[in-house]
Amino acid sequence: MKRRKMLAAVGLAMAVALPLTACGSGEDNAESGPVELTVAVWSLASTPEFQTLFDAFHKANPDITIKPVDILAADYPTKVTTMLAGGDTTDVITMKTLADYVRFAGRGQLKDITSAATSTEGAKLAGLDQYKQDGDKYYALPYRQDFWVLYYNKKMFDAAKQPYPTSLTWDQYVELAKKLTTGTGDKKVYGAYQHTWRSIVQAISAAQTGGDQLAGDYKFFADQYKTALALQEAGATLDFGTAVTQKTGYASMFESGKTAMLPMGTWYIAKVLSEKKKGTTDADWAIAPMPQRPGATGVTTFGAPTAFAVNKKAKHAAAAQKFVEFASSLEGAKAITGIGVVPAYQSDEIRQQYFALPGMPTDDLSKKAFTPDKVNPEMPVSDKTAKIDTILNEEHQLIMTKQKSLDDAIKEMESRVKNEVN
């Protein structure tokens, strides 16, 4: 008796499920009534921009509710790759990195949304160019665009009687860092903190000299390495080895007042704002443009956009595209600007709103830092990127821990990229 009941239940469940799966991938142009849109995102709880965007979108489109598909940030690329390969029907996929985007678009897993990208609204999106594929096609729209600026602690500049860093060259930056370094032992305060990522040396040098990190010729790194090593030699920054072994956080260095200057991405603004609000830091901070190579005209820095794309197998393609367009529109930009995230949509209105945030520095220098003349990509995207990244990172460690001379390491980078990447 019991068994028959169970069989009946299973049969019923299958009968219900079958028509559901059958209509799953159907066209929904004629769709009416409430739609439940699924969006793949990472670490929802600690990435407030997603919920903010969802709420704003739902408010503008009351008949569409959004169900996030929350994935652990570190697992995100692998998980999404697997999902898409398995024919998953999640409607919107967030493009965490450009490299992921190129892979998904190249495999034909994303819906072509070129028309939205080439509209007049699309022209206002910073970083959009980097999503151009096959010459003139777009499969994603950026909704945020981060770039690197120089964070500094005003109190420490005042105490050392130094002017704020308006337009520094890298050499001036090193000199300034030396002047701002004080104390010894536990009391030591550094003039600058250069995080352990290779980007702080290699990406900035590529962006400002026009060098190509994929080309296999790395002499253009030399000057920037000399800057980084001089800073370390002078004791004006935390030693690389120490930073690596202690797994030092750049945020804690800046927020606890252990460093006067910190080159870092604009994503950090939202965090400082919220830490200040919580009262966990009293850093009196502002931002300045990134230091430049001597003789540079204008401010060049590097950065990376983040985008939404429509899954080609989306269950609700029309609603999904509506969401993607909303996220990168003025309305979407306003929503995330409200929590300190830098949107890809650029306009005076957005900039004003950004600098009106409580706790945001409002001086002219910060505003100037916020409008760099040129934002180059952090790392060009190709199928060789992952391999070259590994090689450059390994040699970066050897230079910074002084296990290899600069010349030898650069030669080694060149020969390894030539021999190991094909």
Added chain:
Amino acid sequence: MADLLTATPATTSAAPSPRARDRRRARRNTLIGWSFILPNFLGFVVLTLVPVLAAFALSFMEWDSYNPPEWVGLDNFTRLLNDESTKIALRNTAFYALGHVPLTMLAALGLALLLNRKIAGVGFFRAAAFFPYITSMVAVAIVWNMLFNPEFGPVNQFLQFVGVDSPPGWTTSTTWAMPAVILTSVWRDMGYYMVLFLAGLQAIPVEQYEAAKVDGASTWQRFRAVTLPGLRPVTFLVLVLLTVQSFKVFDLIVVMTDGGPGRATLVLSQQIYRRGIIEGEFGYASAISLVLFLLVLVFTLVQFWFNNRQERR
């Protein structure tokens, strides 16, 4: 026709021969036996056997996990021979095993001998020695990393205190990173193998020691003639376990040095992970893992062969 019809019930109604009954019972027993192991066996087949066979097959293919795999024959293996990083990883893995296996055995045996005596608080000391083994590997790696910090780490502060002028940079130095990792792993593993040695020590009959004493054997002679031979089965087990474990080392190194500085502590399992998961070359990664498997297999077989020969003597 009629004959046939009447004949059929006659044959079936005849009592089954004892042999047929036995056969039926045996079959039933087999079926029951299978039904007991089936759930576990299915799990093993789906989660272990199939992936292992797939990895074996993949090592002869090129596969990015998305497009259909493409047969490339021995290409992955010839590439492996020319891949500098893989060669370095192989060398580092051997270096690690050569340090980790004997040192852990020595430390574990020493601890076991020390804690096999009737001393006050022996339970506490045994627990203390075992404690690192049940601590999270990530926590162990992070804490030792801090201890090894070249500037502020207690290890170097101690070395400077006892008069070492320029102590090594440990995990930030290409020369000292691997020794630092080995030291950490010995510290972590010795407690576990100590427990195995303790069990072995307690299995040696006390009479043998008494007889040796009566014959006038010194402590060292007793250790060599009674303890070591009595421990042989355990020593062999520990040796095999340690060797396999050393070749597979991954988590400790990923957290402590992530293969760095440069490629100074890059090991094979990490190279497999990088080539496969990060760079998406699953065929090539499978080829490296096949080589790793063969290496472990050969070492284990050699150890078995050696052990058998010793036992026959």
